[in-house]
């Protein structure tokens with residue numbers, strides 16, 4: 342077993358204005374090189390916050406209370422700012438939730454891709470352009486020249502996502518965090534994009550943290566899974582056991598809420614109120630213990 | 637057999653082409669729906685699925701006559717509404733309700749939830765007084781599973797799932813004969829989707845609602861819909877009862893959509909299979 346590249350330990354964050362109300366509650370999670378790790382939970386669970394912490398791009402209103410976020414052994418939360426930006430830029434890339442906001446609407450794709458390549462890899466303009474073409478080929482874009490000359494709005498949703506995937510892999514990162522990269526896509530396009538992400542991840546041996554609310558997607562591409570509820574990890578296991586034998590009642594309920602056309606009667610079942618209530622009770626107990634320990 | 641609530645024959649719709657702007661002539665039209673025909677029986681929930689751009693929204697909006705057809709005929713409750721103008725449609729508006737995909741943009745941000753539901757009741761004369769409208773709104777909130785205190789809240793204070801409940805409440809409070817639901821669970825996570833779909837299932841049996849349920853996601857229509865229409869490129873490829881459609885898709889495109897749904901079970905071959 343290789344050491345994890347991403348190692349988050351006991352991470353707690355909160356709004357500066359409400360330090361007693363944690364948005365992430367002692368979250369631990371790690372991803373080894375070459376591993377695809379799913380991070381799953383309902384909207385508001387804190388998935389995007391975890392992603393933002395890894396890149397140190399939390400909203401200004403939010404502060405880290407405790408914990409560490411190590412990339413290749415170095416804790417980005419305690420590093421000097423310049424070293425931290427360097428480390429993150431050279432080792433990690435984010436495929437964000439909304440491809441349209443991730444791309445600058447008034448610049449052609451070419452400039453946006455080559456900027457990154459010149460900045461991080463120190464390539465010349467010409468070399469960066471060649472590398473961009475090569476990357477677009479790698480993500481199976483048939484006419485890379487046209488795509489480079491396009492503005493983001495001239496591309497379909499699936500095409501924009503391909504561009505972002507190509508950009509994410511541009512600097513051969515050790516870690517990619519993909520935040521709901523297929524949520525807005527049609528199912529047939531989603532499947533192509535999932536296949537592409539899996540193919541790229543395997544070829545480059547990247548550690549991949551895949552954020553989603555859909556356990557169907559988790560089942561198809563993740564080997565390890567962390568289930569998040571209310572900013573708290575309720576289960577952290579391998580995908581096989583998660584689906585065969587969920588340990589936490591909330592995980593079982595989330596599986597039962599997922600649509601299944603083959604078993605309609607036991608799918609799409611709302612998470613029972615008792616499960617939500619008992620999970621919150623666990624969280625409140627943990628909150629009390631945490632507050633006690635910090636005094 | 638009673639007459640269908642909706643009957644659609646040879647329906648065609650053309651809209652001005654947004655990509656072409658000649659200087660001195662009107663925009664050329666592009667045909668978006670091509671001779672579509674189907675029926676919806678009273679009390680039936682019919683799904684419409686297909687990839688984005690296939691014409692689902694255009695079809696729904698044409699049925700409730702927010703768009704003028706260029707050809708064919710639409711009969712609603714035995715009446716020809718194909719070319720009725722806004723004035724002639726007014727008495728039917730109450731019976732043709734729409735719930736939109738994005739409730740935040742379709743709900744007035746300055747109206748409380750209570751007033752959002754009460755206003756149309758007064759407008760359509762379902763309630764005779766403000767206090768009657770208020771009571772009806774409160775009762776409807778309860779039906780869609782929101783606590784009475786939500787009456788005083790504003791849309792931005794609600795979660796996506798709660799806003800969708802308000803959209804549903806606003807529509808069903810009017811006791812319409814037909815509800816168009818366009819992608820109403822598409823922006824929601826799996827667990828809110830499950831809640832909204834079971835709410836609709838309950839309303840279907842309790843209120844005998846007739847619904848056209850549009851979704852780009854085939855997986856969510858299996859439980860709710862009696863029948864499913866599969867669309868592509870402005871045409872109907874398949875229109876059959878839900879069970880048989882899923883068990884034995886007739887059109888290869890339906891089979892492709894079904895195969896692209898990721899079931900929550902480990903299957904190492906799924907990703908590679910086309």
Ligand SMILES: Nc1ncnc2c1ncn2[C@@H]1O[C@H](COP(=O)(O)OP(=O)(O)O)[C@@H](O)[C@H]1O
Nearest residue numbers: 364382383384385386387388389390391400402
């Ligand atoms: N910019 C922000 N400022 C303050 N709180 C926020 C901000 N963005 C999100 N939150 C809160 O943080 C929590 C976690 O949000 P998020 O990480 O976006 O959830 P997820 O990605 O799982 O849907 C939510 O309760 C949300 O309301």
Ligand SMILES: Nc1ncnc2c1ncn2[C@@H]1O[C@H](COP(=O)(O)OP(=O)(O)O)[C@@H](O)[C@H]1O
Nearest residue numbers: 651652654668687688689690691692693694695
């Ligand atoms: N107002 C409009 N004017 C011109 N074309 C439109 C308009 N609205 C939609 N279209 C086109 O009609 C086709 C079908 O769109 P739509 O009905 O929205 O599909 P769906 O709801 O299935 O995604 C698309 O090609 C779209 O670009």
Ligand SMILES: [Mg+2]
Nearest residue numbers: 388389390438
């Ligand atoms: Mg998120």
Ligand SMILES: [Mg+2]
Nearest residue numbers: 692693694819
């Ligand atoms: Mg639509």
